Amino acid sequence: MKLHYQGKSAIISGASGGMGLDISQKLSQNNISVLMLDIKSPADDFLKENRNCEFKKVDVTNFKSIKTHIDRFYKKNKRIDYLVNTTGVLWFNKDISAVNIDDKIWDKVFQINLKSMVLLSKIIVPKMIKNNFGSMVHISSIDALSGDDKPQDAYGASKAAMIRLSKSFAIQFAANKIRSNIILPGPIETGMQIRWKKNPKAKKNLEKFIPLNKVGKPKDISNATMFLLSDEANYITGTELIVDGGITSKP
Numbered sequence: 117m118k119l120h121y122q123g124k125s126a127i128i129s130g131a132s133g134g135m136g137l138d139i140s141q142k143l144s145q146n147n148i149s150v151l152m153l154d155i156k157s158p159a160d161d162f163l164k165e166n167r168n169c170e171f172k173k174v175d176v177t178n179f180k181s182i183k184t185h186i187d188r189f190y191k192k193n194k195r196i197d198y199l200v201n202t203t204g205v206l207w208f209n210k211d212i213s214a215v216n217i218d219d220k221i222w223d224k225v226f227q228i229n230l231k232s233m234v235l236l237s238k239i240i241v242p243k244m245i246k247n248n249f250g251s252m253v254h255i256s257s258i259d260a261l262s263g264d265d266k267p268q269d270a271y272g273a274s275k276a277a278m279i280r281l282s283k284s285f286a287i288q289f290a291a292n293k294i295r296s297n298i299i300l301p302g303p304i305e306t307g308m309q310i311r312w313k314k315n316p317k318a319k320k321n322l323e324k325f326i327p328l329n330k331v332g333k334p335k336d337i338s339n340a341t342m343f344l345l346s347d348e349a350n351y352i353t354g355t356e357l358i359v360d361g362g363i364t365s366k367p
Contacts, residue, residue: 119346122249123197125149126345127186129176129236130202132158134306134334135255139200139341144168148198151189153182176203176232179239186239196243198345199252203232204275211268225270230277241289250294251349253341254282258300258360275300279356286354295353297344302360304332327362 126143130136131152140158143150144166152158152171163169172185190196205228210221233254244250259268260276278298285296303322323329340359343349358364 117348119146119342119348121146121148121345122347123148123195123251123345125151125189125193125196126198126200127151127153127189127196127236127240128200128202129153129232130204130255131171132156133202135301135304135337135341136200136202137162138334138338139202140169141166142338142342143198143345149189149193151185153185176236177227179235182235183239186236190243195247196240197247197250199236199240199244199250200341200345201233201236201252201254204229204255204257204271206268206271208268211270213267214269214273217270222270226274226277229271229274230281233278233281237285241285241294244294245289245292248293250289250292251345252282252285252294252296253344254278254296254298255337255341256282256298256300256356258302258358258364260300261364282356283354290353295344295350297349297352297354298356299337299340299344300356300358300360301337302326302332302358302363304334304337306334325363325366326360327366330361332359332361 126148128136128140131140132154140150140152150169152169153174153176155175157173158171163171174181174185176182211225256278257275259272260279282296282298323331336359340357
C-alpha cells in the first residue's frame with residue numbers, strides 16, 4: 117500500500133535519536149519539510165543527504181526557545197501539519213521505585229517525557245487549528261501498561277500520562293480535523309538501550325521471551341508512525357498502537 121500525505125511540513129522532537137532520525141528521513145523522502153528538534157545534533161551527512169530537513173539544537177523543555185524556532189519555521193512554511201514527539205529518557209540506575217526515587221529525578225523525567233509534549237502542543241496545535249488540519253503521533257511505551265518488580269516508575273508513569281493526554285487531544289480537536297494517536301513500542305534497539313552493548317546475553321535472553329523472537333528496530337516504529345500520519349489513517353484518532361513483537365499479548 118502506497119501512503120499519501122496531505123501535509124507539507126512536520127516537527128519532530130527527539131529527532132536525532134534512532135526513531136526520530138528514521139522518521140525525519142522518511143518524511144523528508146516524501147517531500148515534507150521537517151524541523152528537527154533535539155538537545156544533541158545529528159550527523160552532518162544526515163542533513164546533507166536529507167535536504168528537506170533542518171535541525172535546531174534545543175532543550176525541548178525550554179518553552180521560549182522551542183517557540184522561537186517553531187514560529188520561524190511556521191513563518192517560512194505557512195503551516196505545520198505534523199507533530200511527532202519522540203522525546204524521552206530512561207535512566208535505569210536513577211529511575212527506581214517511586215518510594216525510593218529522588219524527587220529531582222522524578223520531576224526531571226516528567227519534565228522531559230511529558231511536559232515537552234504539553235509545551236510542543238501549546239505552540240503547534242493553535243497553528244494546526246488555523247489550517248484546519250493536523251496529525252500528531254506521540255511515542256509512549258508498553259511500560260505504561262503494567263508494573264514491574266524492577267521498576268522505572270517515573271518513566272512508566274510519565275508514558276502512561278502521555279496516553280491519556282493524547283486521547284484528550286483527539287477529542288478536543290477532532291472538529292478541527294486534527295488527529296492525535298500514540299505508539300507504544302516494546303523493546304527497540306536504540307541508543308537508550310546501550311546496556312545491550314555491554315551485555316549482549318541480556319538482549320538474547322529477552323528475544324527468547326518475545327513471540328517474534330527479535331528486538332525491534334527504529335524502522336519498525338517509524339513505519340507505524342508514517343502510517344498514522346498518512347491520509348490512509350484519516351479515520352484513526354485517539355488510539356494507541358502497540359508495536360512490540362507480541363510481548364504484551366503473552367499471559
